[in-house]
Amino acid sequence: MKILYFAWVRERVGKTEETVEPPAHVRTVGELVAWLAARGEEYAYAFENPKVIRAAIDRTHAKPETALGAAREIAFFPPMTGG
Amino acid sequence: MGTVRLQREDFDAAAEQRRLCEARLDVGAVVTFTGICRGGEGADAISAMTLEHYPGMAEDEIARHVAEAEARWDLKGVTVIHRYGRLIPGENIVLVATASAHRADAFAAAEFLMDYLKTSAPFWKNEERREGGRWVEARSEDDAAAARWQPPSRSREAAE
Numbered sequence: 436m437k438i439l440y441f442a443w444v445r446e447r448v449g450k451t452e453e454t455v456e457p458p459a460h461v462r463t464v465g466e467l468v469a470w471l472a473a474r475g476e477e478y479a480y481a482f483e484n485p486k487v488i489r490a491a492i493d494r495t496h497a498k499p500e501t502a503l504g505a506a507r508e509i510a511f512f513p514p515m516t517g518g
Numbered sequence: 519m520g521t522v523r524l525q526r527e528d529f530d531a532a533a534e535q536r537r538l539c540e541a542r543l544d545v546g547a548v549v550t551f552t553g554i555c556r557g558g559e560g561a562d563a564i565s566a567m568t569l570e571h572y573p574g575m576a577e578d579e580i581a582r583h584v585a586e587a588e589a590r591w592d593l594k595g596v597t598v599i600h601r602y603g604r605l606i607p608g609e610n611i612v613l614v615a616t617a618s619a620h621r622a623d624a625f626a627a628a629e630f631l632m633d634y635l636k637t638s639a640p641f642w643k644n645e646e647r648r649e650g651g652r653w654v655e656a657r658s659e660d661d662a663a664a665a666r667w668q669p670p671s672r673s674r675e676a677a678e
Binding site (some may be wrong): 439441442443482492494495496510512513515516517518 | 525552553566569570571572574575577578600611612632634635637638640641642644647653654655656
């Protein structure tokens with residue numbers, strides 16, 4: 436699946452997007468965050484406080500408990516500050 | 519019916535307002551809201567602000583809320599324009615314009631749309647100061663403002 440990062444999550448991870456293949460036991464957004472956080476120092480830093488991380492599955496807001504299902508594109512970002 | 523545009527370029531609020539009323543006699547009220555980049559003062563002065571967005575999702579998310587506004591209020595037209603990229607203080611950031619037969623619908627829909635743009639449209643502001651760039655933190659007041667538009671059964675969940 437394709438993962439996109441925005442704002443300071445992007446800066447901390449050090450990339451705008453990447454393709455990953457998480458293992459089958461990673462079934463929800465929250466589990467994906469935990470799996471990503473264990474991939475290295477930069478990921479641990481980006482996801483150090485999962486409570487402030489927001490996510491979208493295929494361009495729709497998702498919660499930590501949302502199932503990944505057949506998601507093609509998952510995005511992680513801080514709380515939004517538009518308007 | 520609504521118009522949603524994301525763009526780097528500036529917009530002309532007066533021209534957008536004219537477009538909403540053009541060639542129609544059923545519009546009795548237009549509310550336009552323009553959000554402008556603040557400059558800050560003294561040590562907190564901002565030299566520029568960069569708006570990052572999630573292309574694709576930003577348009578979808580705004581269009582969803584425009585459709586919801588159209589379902590909740592009797593609107594004759596809606597225009598939302600949100601800029602992205604680097605802006606300097608004094609520049610326009612966002613325009614919400616709503617047209618209706620009577621003022622209450624236009625006022626309520628404009629406020630609803632702004633409250634949702636603040637909390638659910640995927641945009642992030644980075645302010646440039648003398649010491650460097652800093653990401654703007656989300657404000658709990660903005661979450662509270664958006665939560666008041668939710669039906670009672672959902673407002674408790676949103677407050678958590």
